[in-house]
Amino acid sequence: MSPSGSFWVGSVPCLSLGLLCLLGVSFWRAHWHRGFSWDGSALQFNWHPVLMVAGLVVLYGYAVLVFRAPFTWRQKKLTWKLVHAGLLLLALLLSVLGLCAVFDNHRSLNIPNMYSLHSWVGLCTVIMFAFQWLLGLSGFLLPCSPLWFRSNLKPVHIWMGKAILILSLASCISGINELLFFTLNGSSGDPYNSLPVEAKFANSLGLLIVAFVLVVFGILSNDNWQRPETVHESVPLMLNENST
Structure with missing residues (x-):
């Protein structure tokens, strides 16, 4: 089977599981905890698990797989960098909104903040996510970014991306257990x-x-779905423009 065909076979479970996670957390908070609102009550808190799962896990997971799709390899990498960065920014905004939901709810009901391990791991994950996004923006999208900086940043960027996903998983499952x-x-x-x-x-x-x-x-982890790098793509955008 070609890399493109095998990728779509592997991506179907990923897409399906992500949607099931979103539907599952939404149904849980709507069915057993009376739905959603933004009034400082428990109904506002219900947004917290939904937004964190949507942003930190599902949308983040989809975003990190953008460069793995073989159909993108023949297209300009800059286009998919922007898609990757845009999806991650949306995921970050949803996560921050999820934090706002729980902090505002706690403030309204006089509940202490940041006393559990779940809270500490979750907040550290979002902070790390924000730092990672800004670092990626400065290193891979700004045309003035030097080549040596990009080269040294890439392995760090990849490691941080995987670490954030692991921390997001830890935050979500510990949060579910804590709520129960x-x-x-x-x-x-x-x-x-x-x-x-x-x-x-x-x-x-x-x-x-x-x-x-x-x-x-x-x-x-599948090397067959790793986007092939070219010399042209490894050169900063400003140099590419000057050479054409």
Whole structure:
């Protein structure tokens, strides 16, 4: 099978799992926790898990696979750099909005912030994500970026991208577990250790997120889907323009 054909076979589970993660987290907060609002109440908090899964995991995972699609290899790399950067910026904005949702909810209800490991890992992930995006912008999209800087930045950029995805996974599954402990053990219904329907659903959602991230890493690890580099593409944009 050609690289293009095998890529699409591998990408279908990735696309499907990402959509299932979004649908799953939205259904969880809508069905068991009464939906969404932006009024400082618990309904505003419901935006937090939805936006974090959408931004930090699903959209981020799709964005890091942009250069792996063989149909993009014959097209200008700059175009797909802009697509990659745009998707990541949207993912970052959704993540920041997700943080705003939880901080505003905590402030309205006088709930302390940043006391759990989930909170620390999540905030560090978003900060690292923002730094990574700015670093990528300065290194790979600005025409004044020197070649030596790009060359040295590339392995760091790749490592940070994978690290952010791992931290995002850790943040999401720890957040799901934390929410289940708080809501189920503090309610009058069945406790978490009796594994009620909500717990089964949310635990399954966590497994879906794990599966999505594993598929993304599987695609990233396949050398057959690595975009071939050319000398022309490795030269900064300003030099390319001056040479034409």
